[in-house]
Amino acid sequence: MIRRWLLAALAAPVVVVGALAATTHEAQATASYDSAYGFDRTWNAAVRFIRVDRSYKLIEKDDTTGYLLFEYTSSESGSKVSIGSMELVRANDDVRVMVQLKEMPSYHEQALLNAFANKLRAEYGDPPRRKKERDKPVTDGGADSGGGS
Secondary structure (H helix, E strand, O other): OHHHHHHHHHHHHHHHHHHHHHHHHHOOOOEEEEEOOOHHHHHHHHHHHHHHHOOOEEEEEEOOOOEEEEEEEOOOOOOOEEEEEEEEEEEOOEEEEEEEEOOOOHHHHHHHHHHHHHHHHHHHOOOOOOHHHHHOOOOOOOHHHOOOO
16 A cells, blocks of 8 residues: 555656646747837848848748748757747837747747847947837936925
């Protein structure tokens, strides 16, 4: 009786870990970045970034939906090629840029997005201020702003 209980107690964590491993393998992580440069500028920079700056082979592109499919090669993996995608989604004043590299660890996606964000800033300067920031009243922080004694 005790042996069965002990066997069940030892087997339970193995079953749980196995189930978690099976479900997390199918989940696809996607790194994202919010660009304030507008769709057209972000799209043009994305195509140049993938094709020219990184020299990745473009497999498919659709400027209407903001979708790029490319062959990604990591310096870590040598000549191993995996398929990557970059998608631009309009979201209010911003454009959400999402990168997915199915066969690579998620830090590759984030590194690619960081390099892309640096490219946008280098080519277009600081991002434009949002409407909310432009419409916000400017205070001088003096006695009239309620901070006095």
